[in-house]
Amino acid sequence: MRASSLILNSTRNLTLRSSSVQSHLLRGIHQSQKQEGNHQEEGSSSGYSKWKVFGSVLGGATAVGFALSGDNNRRLAIHAEAPSGELANIIESTGARVEGLKEFSMEEVNKHDSPEKRVWVTYKNGVYDITDFIPLHPGADKLLMAAGGSVEPFWAMYAVHLNNPVIYGMLEKYRIGNLNVSDVAMQAEQNTKDATDPYSTDPSRHKAIIVNSKKPFNGETPLAILTDSFITPTDLFYVRNHLPVPEVDVKDYELEVSGLGVKDLNLSLDELKKLPKHKIVATVQCAGNRRAEMRATRNLKGLEWRGGAIGNAEWAGAKLCDVLKAAGIDENDERLRHVHFEGLDTDPSNSPYGASIPIEKAIDPRGDVLLAYEMNGETLNRDHGYPVRVIVPGVAGARNVKWLGRIYVSDVESDSHWQQNDYKGFNPSTDWDTVDFTKSPAIQDMPVTSSICSPAGGSKVSGGQELTVSGYAWSGGGRAIVRVDLTADGGKTWTQADSLVQDSARHPRHWGWTVWTGKVKIPEGVDSAEVWSKAVDSSYNVQPESFSNIWNLRGVLSNAYCRLKLSVQN
DSSP, X not given: OOGGGGSOOOOOOOOOOOOHHHHHHHHHHHHSOOOOOOEEOOOOOOOOTTEEEEESOOOOOOOOSOOEESOHHHHHHHHHHSOHHHHHHHHHHTTOOOTXXXXXXXXXXXXXXXXXXXXXXXXXXXXXXXXXXXXXXXXHHHHGGGTTSBSHHHHHHSGGGTTOHHHHHHHHHTEEEXXXXXXXXXXXXXXXXXXXXXXXXXXXXXXXSEEEETTTTEEEOOHHHHTSSSSOOGGGSOEEOSSOOXXXXXXXXXXXXXXXXXXXXXXXXXXXXXXXXXXXXXXXXXXXXXXXXXXXXXXXXXXXXXXXXXXXXXXXXXXXXXXXXXXXXXXXXXXXOEEEXXXXXXXXXXXXXXXEEEHHHHHOGGGOOEEEEEETTEEOOGGGTTTOEEEOTTXXXXXXXXSEEEEEEESSOOOOHHHHSSSBOOOTTOOTTTOOGGGSOBOOBOOOEEEEEESOTTOEEETTSEEEEEEEEEOSTTOOEEEEEEESSTTSSOEEOSEEXXXXXXXXXXXXXXXXXXXXXXXXXXXXXXXXXXXXXXXXXXXXXXXXXXXXXXXXXXXXXXXXXXXXXX
């Protein structure tokens, strides 16, 4: 199976022209009488044939979108009334502009983000009021995450909805209008912003993203949906920006390659694409992911990442080692120690974001460092580094520089603030009065970690019963996850996840995460319980037990056991 068939499409706002047949179908749906009925989720096979699956594969995740009608007569009527050609037209026409319907702006749609205000969503050119449907949907809590925004990235995650004429037909029942053409083009919001604001041209983000800071923008994927897909949809992938998102005209773009032991090169995007194209499945994680759990032990400095500052994607581009070879690098030159990356994002002094990695990782073809121009089968979007970003698999997200403008080979490490004075670990007794950043190395390979994503913290569960839990696990340095251990009684007894969904790549080139599911027995006769998870990687590294022993003033490398607190009903 082609890898692209398993990659989830990101949100796309497309303006479609309806043919006379398509318009007839849409108008017929809009004029039909709304019928109440039971709604249920229809199971689907997610087709993880590319991925290696251990144990029982994850069951169908709770769908976000519009479940199939339980009314068989309604379903049969739809199929009976529409020949196969017209069913294809329904798929093509759903979300197309319909003449005569009211026009809405995205600003108006954004206001309708709760049942109290009516829940509106968009799909392509269509605006839909789905308020009356939400109580009927089995995944109502997740559906509400799309409120006031687009359903497209959610449909990409829950593939049962894609290209299904019954679902598309049902969606059109809730159509209330067209989305303003300028908003379909994602331009209206930008035009209304203050042009003097350095963040005024930042792209729009999906409303489901949990915002930790607006300027610069930093947002994470909600844990409730994070592991519902092995590949994270682009528009739901966490965003970690340190500076304003640059506007890059690809016609003028050139990647500069220079430094010690190489000849100067300037590569356009087209020239970069002439080099062999490689694809890898790799997880990118912020070095401060799960910081909120460490902060619960003791206060520290940093963004409140709850565990969603991580994502798994398929990246495609040229290998860094091929670019360095084109620049004439001599792998045996002992002077070469580091490769620097500089982004096109700059601060008020015009200094770019920068980082560096060891030369050993950079020039090794099996290190799989990519100059990526595609993410999940599509051109990089602006938040994720358009037109080119570095993917350094297995390494802290801070080294995966976006909007790449310059590569520099050197005998010394980057002098960037983010290389020298941030993203470093210290012992728990080091504070801001005693810290010396020159005494600690920059984080490169990330340690093994895991997180419980479902159920949510504080959920009510039954004592004496088995509870299904799920989440993710990942280790840097190309190490695979071999086991996820679980306990609900403080470590007296342990079980392990019985389903590990992961890429088939071998250690030490296993770059992607593992999505896991397992069961634990909740103790009886208690008011509360904690479920713990700890992952073990292919080098038999295991997560530390407590955050107190790994606490550091910046809250990085936060990889202790995940402890999910639950309320127990007996």
